[in-house]
Amino acid sequence: MANQFRGTDRYIATDELMAAVNAAVVLSRPLLIKGEPGTGKTLLATEIARSLNKPFFEWHIKSTTKAQQGLYEYDAVSRLRDSQLGDPRVKDIHNYILKGNLWEAFDCEQQPVLLIDEIDKADIEFPNDLLRELDRMEFYVYETRETVRAKHRPVIVITSNNEKELPDAFLRRCFFHYIRFPDTATMTQIVDVHFPNLKRELLHEALTTFFKIRETPGLKKKPTTSELLDWIKLLVTDDIPPEALRSDDAKKLIPPLYGALLKNEQDVHLFEQLVFLNRRNAR
Amino acid sequence: MLVKFFFMLRKTGVPVSITELLTLLEALKAGLGDLSAERFYYLARTCLVKDERFYDRYDRAFAAHFKGVEDLFSALQRDLPADWLENLGVREFSDEEKAQIEALGGWDKLMETLKKRLEEQKERHQGGSKWIGTAGTSPYGAYGFNPEGVRIGQDGGRNRSAVKVWDKREFANLDDKVELGTRNIKIALRRLRRFARQGVPDELALADTIDATARSGGWLDIRMQAERRNAIKILLLLDIGGSMDDHVKTCEELFSAAKSEFKHLEHFYFHNFIYEALWKDNRRRFNQHTTTTEIIRTYGSDYKLIFVGDATMSPYEITHAGGSVEHWNAEPGSVWLDRLIKHYPKFAWINPQPQSRWRQTASIDMTREMLEGRMYPLTLAGLDQCIDALT
Numbered sequence: 025m026a027n028q029f030r031g032t033d034r035y036i037a038t039d040e041l042m043a044a045v046n047a048a049v050v051l052s053r054p055l056l057i058k059g060e061p062g063t064g065k066t067l068l069a070t071e072i073a074r075s076l077n078k079p080f081f082e083w084h085i086k087s088t089t090k091a092q093q094g095l096y097e098y099d100a101v102s103r104l105r106d107s108q109l110g111d112p113r114v115k116d117i118h119n120y121i122l123k124g125n126l127w128e129a130f131d132c133e134q135q136p137v138l139l140i141d142e143i144d145k146a147d148i149e150f151p152n153d154l155l156r157e158l159d160r161m162e163f164y165v166y167e168t169r170e171t172v173r174a175k176h177r178p179v180i181v182i183t184s185n186n187e188k189e190l191p192d193a194f195l196r197r198c199f200f201h202y203i204r205f206p207d208t209a210t211m212t213q214i215v216d217v218h219f220p221n222l223k224r225e226l227l228h229e230a231l232t233t234f235f236k237i238r239e240t241p242g243l244k245k246k247p248t249t250s251e252l253l254d255w256i257k258l259l260v261t262d263d264i265p266p267e268a269l270r271s272d273d274a275k276k277l278i279p280p281l282y283g284a285l286l287k288n289e290q291d292v293h294l295f296e297q298l299v300f301l302n303r304r305n306a307r
Numbered sequence: 308m309l310v311k312f313f314f315m316l317r318k319t320g321v322p323v324s325i326t327e328l329l330t331l332l333e334a335l336k337a338g339l340g341d342l343s344a345e346r347f348y349y350l351a352r353t354c355l356v357k358d359e360r361f362y363d364r365y366d367r368a369f370a371a372h373f374k375g376v377e378d379l380f381s382a383l384q385r386d387l388p389a390d391w392l393e394n395l396g397v398r399e400f401s402d403e404e405k406a407q408i409e410a411l412g413g414w415d416k417l418m419e420t421l422k423k424r425l426e427e428q429k430e431r432h433q434g435g436s437k438w439i440g441t442a443g444t445s446p447y448g449a450y451g452f453n454p455e456g457v458r459i460g461q462d463g464g465r466n467r468s469a470v471k472v473w474d475k476r477e478f479a480n481l482d483d484k485v486e487l488g489t490r491n492i493k494i495a496l497r498r499l500r501r502f503a504r505q506g507v508p509d510e511l512a513l514a515d516t517i518d519a520t521a522r523s524g525g526w527l528d529i530r531m532q533a534e535r536r537n538a539i540k541i542l543l544l545l546d547i548g549g550s551m552d553d554h555v556k557t558c559e560e561l562f563s564a565a566k567s568e569f570k571h572l573e574h575f576y577f578h579n580f581i582y583e584a585l586w587k588d589n590r591r592r593f594n595q596h597t598t599t600t601e602i603i604r605t606y607g608s609d610y611k612l613i614f615v616g617d618a619t620m621s622p623y624e625i626t627h628a629g630g631s632v633e634h635w636n637a638e639p640g641s642v643w644l645d646r647l648i649k650h651y652p653k654f655a656w657i658n659p660q661p662q663s664r665w666r667q668t669a670s671i672d673m674t675r676e677m678l679e680g681r682m683y684p685l686t687l688a689g690l691d692q693c694i695d696a697l698t
Contacts, residue, residue, distance in 0.1 A: 043339070043349035046339060047350055048353075050334070088509055088534075108526070192357075196327060199353045202359035
């Protein structure tokens with residue numbers, strides 16, 4: 025099949041991820057992606073669109089987002105105001121129907137990719153309100169009494185951070201994939217893609233330090249791929265030599281520019297303590 | 308073959324439905340299976356499993372079911388019969404395959420092993436190595452345990468690399484086996500809900516708008532209001548001591564029901580009685596705890612405080628400094644309990660011990676007295692009373 029997703033020049037996809045994406049593309053069912061924050065869930069949709077040459081729509085969900093907003097909104101308030109002001113636009117209801125992202129995607133002339141980002145942030149009923157839309161890819165506009173149908177069933181990628189459980193009926197309609205935290209080999213590939221000219225030793229040291237930090241028990245927030253990439257970027261810009269990352273450096277307790285990896289002071293503190301203890305034991 | 312696998316998954320506890328099986332068949336028909344065991348494994352997982360908590364169970368079921376059958380994949384790759392997909396749904400095993408399976412101890416035995424394993428897990432689970440559904444390590448050691456010597460999916464077939472994927476069982480940690488609490492508990496807890504309008508005003512306040520418009524002489528004056536939300540806050544302190552082992556299951560149900568019912572729910576564990584520190588993760592209780600003072604500082608007095616514990620211990624553990632069974636406490640537990648209930652005017656203690664036995668235990672009586680009698684049994688009626696006390 026020519027139309028297959030195999031990752032891109034800036035996104036490394038594992039075999040399992042490719043299998044999931046391709047299944048979702050071929051059968052045009054929504055793909056639900058979960059995983060630790062910073063493992064490239066959101067980026068995936070962009071990269072699918074880029075590699076398969078499809079138009080891309082995104083719909084970011086907030087705690088106040090309603091399912092209806094993705095379809096369309098009827099701006100009754102401005103119509104009411106216009107009627108008071110005697111605006112001629114008021115005669116045509118279509119002037120007050122604002123298309124949502126889902127409608128835009130349904131209207132697209134070729135099969136688009138639609139990202140519904142962080143669906144778990146929305147209200148608990150939100151996924152239930154989208155069941156028919158995702159299943160049949162159509163919805164009904166009450167105000168104008170028309171049914172909007174997708175011209176081409178879009179490839180829908182939905183991401184979730186597990187803040188809320190999603191209802192079963194919704195899950196049944198989706199494919200599901202959990203992006204596991206990459207192992208060292210995959211991580212090396214990922215870093216390679218982002219920093220092709222990185223020195224071998226620096227990469228090696230950085231990855232060792234990174235995985236060591238991740239293994240620290242009790243961290244509030246484990247650093248993830250995107251944080252590693254930020255950190256390496258900082259290391260490169262500041263031209264830090266690989267030796268500085270080695271833990272036997274006597275002066276520094278924690279790696280340089282740790283702020284990119286550890287995101288709260290308790291974690292930094294905990295890590296300092298552990299490094300200190302380790303060093304004392306080593307003596 | 309797939310139908311059997313399907314039922315196997317259901318038996319293992321992965322919630323799969325017919326829709327999902329049909330989706331998988333459709334996907335296979337579209338040629339996504341690629342005839343390699345590994346691809347098939349990923350594809351089937353994407354179609355059938357909808358939560359990473361079930362990945363581990365899926366791995367186990369997959370390993371058990373396709374044990375010996377993975378050779379089938381290589382066989383298929385050799386001659387590729389055109390109609391193999393059609394046959395998948397209704398496939399029966401050939402004599403040769405049956406012999407293969409028989410050599411492995413037979414299906415019944417495999418299934419039985421699986422069942423035994425599950426039971427074993429449940430027991431150990433209840434034994435206290437993993438408590439009340441905080442995500443954590445899976446308590447069962449898996450390999451090595453098995454009276455029959457049938458090792459599910461441990462030694463690889465011809466296609467080694469493929470077997471490895473599900474044999475690694477990397478998702479073992481994600482499997483939380485807490486059964487969802489009974490609906491009854493949830494409904495009882497629902498009475499605690501207190502709706503309040505907080506946050507972004509994004510709803511049209513109709514009455515307000517009409518009022519304001521009328522006041523401004525008919526010119527529209529839109530008024531907005533925030534949405535109604537459940538604003539109740541709960542601080543749950545759970546006893547995790549040895550004597551609580553008998554009540555683990557009911558407490559789990561209570562906990563998981565409470566967790567799904569309240570947005571602002573904080574929980575901490577204690578052992579037998581409250582002292583100067585509590586902890587969030589039972590595995591790290593010795594090196595990672597939160598001091599009780601800090602809890603009082605962090606969570607305001609609008610939190611409702613619920614203790615869950617059997618309050619069954621030696622009275623010294625309550626009244627004396629240094630009475631704790633686990634460590635040296637500088638101040639007696641009663642002082643700490645007093646501080647907590649002074650700070651949180653709405654409090655209650657839920658006791659899983661049957662009420663009839665309360666009189667026989669001195670420590671329960673003492674605790675009850677300190678709590679001004681606000682101790683309730685862990686029954687539906689008790690929960691109702693408890694909620695009355697909290698509202």
